[in-house]
Amino acid sequence: MSAQHAAEIHTGSRFSFGENWSRFLELLDDRRICQAERSLCDMLKVENLNGKRFIDVGSGSGLFSLAARRLGATVHSFDYDPKSVACTRELKNRYFPSDPHWQINEGSVLDDKFISELGNFDVVYSWGVLHHTGNMLKALNNTSSLVSEDGKLFIAIYNNQGRASKIWLQIKKAYNQLPSGFRWLVLWPAMIRLWGPTTIRDLVLRRPFHTWRHYSEESLRGMSPWRDVVDWVGGLPFETATPEQIFYFYSEKGFALKEMKTCAGGHGCNEFVFQRM
Incomplete structure (x- = not known):
């Protein structure tokens, strides 16, 4: 998988997100970590994640995996980019060394076998990731399969500006x-x-x-x-969706929309929290 990732970057079909995130870690401080914790709690409408299983699909810097772990969740992080995996491991080593309740893997959300072996989670989180996979519809579908009964799905997808x-x-x-x-x-x-x-x-x-x-x-x-x-x-690969497209995609799969924040028609991400019914 690492060889395929490197080849995609070499040909210019993929951006090295992990390299960008590695530079971000130099700026990470407690204020940013607390901000990440608050954003999770605000969107999920919880005070903590004690006793919850949380998976970070495309963990990037590892910031939100760290936030979830600090909030009490058992965390599983994975990313397709080896440097992003390294960033997430660096954060774990800084704050939760040798912690058995935080697992980190290299893997692709498009890999059906890999996804099927992960199990189900109370909170499935993927912020600004699925539109960078090269096959957003499959990524949206595979991510939904990770949500347990009554579990929540928190995603952010680039807005379609036409x-x-x-x-x-x-x-x-x-x-x-x-x-x-x-x-x-x-x-x-x-x-x-x-x-x-x-x-x-x-x-x-x-x-x-x-x-x-x-x-x-x-x-x-x-x-x-x-x-x-x-x-x-x-940021390549690059796909977009309207809020309506994301809503209908998941409603047809038995999810109910619980929270939504749009970027007001701009070029940023629309955020959604769905619950499996």
């Missing part, structure tokens, strides 16, 4: 196909597009770069603004 999403897909392809030394040719114009209006607004309000300087305080994943820009511009 023509704008198609343009971003071309930008992402251009970024990944360029040699690393030339990727700034795509990255800097994209950053100006993403941050230009906000920066101008802050200047007009006489608070220069206020949003940029305080971005990580509001970011759900605790990312720095620069890391988030790189993650967005580079």
Whole structure:
């Protein structure tokens, strides 16, 4: 699997999310961890996860696996990207060394055999991951199979902006196909597009770069603004869905929508919490 992942990055068809996350770990602190804990509790409508089985599908940095473990859950984390797996293991070694209640594996949500061997979980969590698999519909389906009876599914999926999403897909392809030394040719114009209006607004309000300087305080994943820009511009594979598409997909599988937060039609993620009925 590692060889396949490396080949996809070499050909420019996949972004190295794990490399981006490894740099994020340098910025991780208790404030960001507590913020992650609060976001889990707020969306799941719980005070803790004591006695719950929690699986992090595409664990990335491992931040939300750590948050779930600190909230009392027994945690299983996995990711397709070997560097993301390494990030998650690093966090476990920092905060829960030798803990038998936190397992970490390398695996793909598209691997039917791997998924079938994991079992069922009270909370299945996958934030901003399934649209990066290359086969989002299968990833959505396989993820749902992990939810136990009465269990909850917490996912976040990129919003479909129509023509704008198609343009971003071309930008992402251009970024990944360029040699690393030339990727700034795509990255800097994209950053100006993403941050230009906000920066101008802050200047007009006489608070220069206020949003940029305080971005990580509001970011759900605790990312720095620069890391988030790189993650967005580079993020391949890339698929999107409207809120309605996600709602109908899971309602037909016997799930009830419990919570939803949309990105108000923007290019970010819509968040959903479903419960298996």
